[in-house]
Amino acid sequence: MEETKEFYSVEEKKLARYAKALSHPVRVYICDILSKQACCYSGDLAEEVPIARSTLSQHLKELKNSGLVQGEINPPKIKYCLNKENWAEAQQLFKEFFK
Amino acid sequence: MEETKEFYSVEEKKLARYAKALSHPVRVYICDILSKQACCYSGDLAEEVPIARSTLSQHLKELKNSGLVQGEINPPKIKYCLNKENWAEAQQLFKEFFK
């Protein structure tokens, strides 16, 4: 079946993408931390969160792919922060969506 | 590994659940319609949306399970509406989350 070219709006697709990034409690938890206390390291999270480091790394990768989070290399650590611009975009999209 | 009993907060889990419900464009689309123009029937959606009726039915089921949407049987049709109470809860959760 030929994809009905761009049936969904850009906003709908963006919102779905951000929602997907937030569809797992650990990713919500990570964002909660990042939004409340600036940046943090993968290792700091690994000590708190009840999952394997490799799994945590996967979740961080997904958050990065969604655009909500960015990682700054600061060897040998990697500092994760919110991506302010995309965070604001997501905020706006959800705000519009719910009203 | 024993699940660290209730590691995530109730809010984090609820938000993840709502986010999951909104993690597919068609479900965002359906909610968009329901939030803008009251209720509608599965068949009305099926005519617009480029997916099989059975697949649409699955998505509606997920929206119902998440609590965002409710269905009223009105034979032989089923009328879908937003669940206002849960909608408001989700709105509030996302609002708090992003600020």
Added chain:
DNA sequence: CCTTTGTTTCGTAATTTTACGAAATACGAA
């Protein structure tokens, strides 16, 4: 009762997600 209408459930397949431990990578320090 049989048919039509609107919708969901079933069976199935392909893809994606989630998870883990082991191995790889990258860098600074000894």
Added chain:
DNA sequence: TTCGTATTTCGTAAAATTACGAAACAAAGG
């Protein structure tokens, strides 16, 4: 260069998601 630390990627497995068409269901109308 070798070691130690911090983190990611790889390989893999189990479970969930997404999708479809066929079959089932439920109620109204003939």
